[in-house]
Amino acid sequence: MEAGLQDNPRLARVGPAPKVGIVHLGPGAFFRAFNAVYTDEAMETAGGDWGILAVSLRSPTARDQLEPQGGAFTSVTLSQDGPQPQVIGSIAGVLVAPDDPAAVVAAMADAAVKIVSLTITEKGYCHEPATGALNMAHPDVVHDLAAPDVPRSAVGFIVAALSARRAAGVKPFTVLSCDNLPSNGALARGTVLDFARAVDVELADWIEANVPFPATMVDRITPATTDDDVARLADIAGYHDPACVFHEGFRQWVIEDDFVDGHPAWDAVGAQIVASVxxxxxxxxxxxxxxxxxxxxxxxxxxxxxxxxxxxxxxxxxxxxxxxxxxxxxxxxxxxxxxxxxxxxxxxxxxxxxxxxxxxxxxxxxxxxxxxxxxxxxxxxxxxxxxxxxxxxxxxxxxxxxxxxxxxxxxxxxxxxxxxxxxxxxxxxxxxxxxxxxxxxxxxxxxxxxxxxxxxxxxxxxxxxxxxxxxxxxxxxxxxxxxxxx
Missing domain, CATH: 1.10.1040.10 (N-(1-d-carboxylethyl)-l-norvaline Dehydrogenase; domain 2)
Known part of the structure; x- marks a missing residue:
């Protein structure tokens, strides 16, 4: 008989959710296999209020899977020696942006949030791949420029939240791209500044002067989770977890050392913090x-x-x-x-x-x-x-x-x-x-x-x-x- 989450202590969260210090845009399989695991291990090792508020820019799937589990999910390391499950508790909550864009902007504008990280894939930057410039004709960009308070794009949300923090006299957050793109920090910075200049030149100048966009290199092979994977985990661990993710054992995270207000102890659990990525x-x-x-x-x-x-x-x-x-x-x-x-x-x-x-x-x-x-x-x-x-x-x-x-x-x-x-x-x-x-x-x-x-x-x-x-x-x-x- 399939065990329910509510009566399965192996998946249920022990104690309250961690306090939010990171908002992450794009809570797909790679994020759960990578960012969430590193952050969970970093808090376990060195503490800190680095809980992650995960924000889906499109689909409610991540929320529907994670919310009933209190944000906890299973990370399964694959090897020829067999699968090794690990329960991850770094996700403090999940929002679906189209349901309430204002709530997402407010969460990102909260002074407790020190990092906004991204795994939104190449197309999520709404850029021209050949040049890296923001595509001003992209439908989401056109929408967000016309209605900046109810954005759809990641760039629109970032600029709206930074605008709110600037207006409130709150220091900005670090924008941490974790997508598999060359110079991903520079790409994020360029698209954000392109958008901000189209909204408010003074805001763009403030972002340019105050917001860090460190580059990263990320690596962990993470196949898309299938129904068979979910069933396999149930056989292994005795419970049903639709949010589980399967991945290889190898991982590598190289991060440029450029943060406005610190970061979790990722370097204590294997990440490389370097001058240049x-x-x-x-x-x-x-x-x-x-x-x-x-x-x-x-x-x-x-x-x-x-x-x-x-x-x-x-x-x-x-x-x-x-x-x-x-x-x-x-x-x-x-x-x-x-x-x-x-x-x-x-x-x-x-x-x-x-x-x-x-x-x-x-x-x-x-x-x-x-x-x-x-x-x-x-x-x-x-x-x-x-x-x-x-x-x-x-x-x-x-x-x-x-x-x-x-x-x-x-x-x-x-x-x-x-x-x-x-x-x-x-x-x-x-x-x-x-x-x-x-x-x-x-x-x-x-x-x-x-x-x-x-x-x-x-x-x-x-x-x-x-x-x-x-x-x-x-x-x-x-x-x-x-x-x-x-």
């Missing part, structure tokens, strides 16, 4: 996320459901290793304390772990927002150095084939991307592989003018796309890495 961030985005996206698109096309399935194919494993050796590591400055080849060896071990069922389809989401950071920067650096990055160009061609919306067997692909319709229309409206590549390279939200106009890059992608159409992903990868059919 840039090198670590570039290492992770290019080495991990670049190959993750490569495996996602090419692996999906080849029929592989998960990353571990993909790298179980020796051709795909060799593709990753050759990308690291010849096309990625040469573009990455060595971060302090890191050994890049050893880091990539660790990545391959993580990819191979069959207990981490990270779906290629999940990683493939929002590719138009991810490609500039994960692949295109490495490609541009290779081209500038006179190298022809055929492997990374194949990854881009895999994305182009994927967003065409039809798999190699003629079945429909459920493409989740802000530009899904426009990308498919562009692909469908072109004839030959060269025409399709040209049509997709014309998307300035993804490809810069310089990169799209580079003859070497265009030729590599066109050849790779034509091979994917003619021969399929498996054969094209095999041909590139030079392996013979077994």
């Amino acid at each position: 840039d090198a670590h961030e570039l290492m992770k985005l290019r080495c991990l996320n670049g190959t993750h996206s490569t495996l996602a698109y090419l692996g999906y096309l080849a029929g592989y459901e998960t990353i571990s399935d993909a790298v179980a194919d020796p051709d795909f494993a060799v593709l990753c290793e050759r990308l690291w050796l010849t096309e990625i590591i040469p573009t990455v400055p060595k971060p302090d304390g890191e050994d890049l080849p050893a880091y990539c060896t660790t990545l391959m071990a993580r990819y191979r772990d069959p207990s981490i069922r990270h779906r290629t389809w999940q990683i493939a989401m929002d590719g138009s927002q991810k490609l500039p950071q994960r692949l295109l920067g490495s490609i541009a650096d290779n081209l500038a150095a006179g190298r022809a990055p055929a492997g990374l160009a194949l990854a881009v061609a895999g994305w182009m084939r994927y967003v065409g919306g039809v798999d190699e067997k003629g079945g429909a692909i459920d493409v989740r991307d802000p530009f899904a319709v426009a990308l498919k229309d562009a692909s469908d409206g072109a004839g030959s592989p060269a025409d399709k590549v040209a049509a997709l390279l014309a998307f300035r939200d993804v490809f810069s003018v310089d990169l799209a106009g580079n003859d070497v890059f265009r030729g590599l992608v066109t050849d790779a796309y034509a091979a994917l159409v003619a021969d399929g992903s498996t054969a094209t990868v095999r041909a590139l890495v030079g392996l013979k059919t077994a």
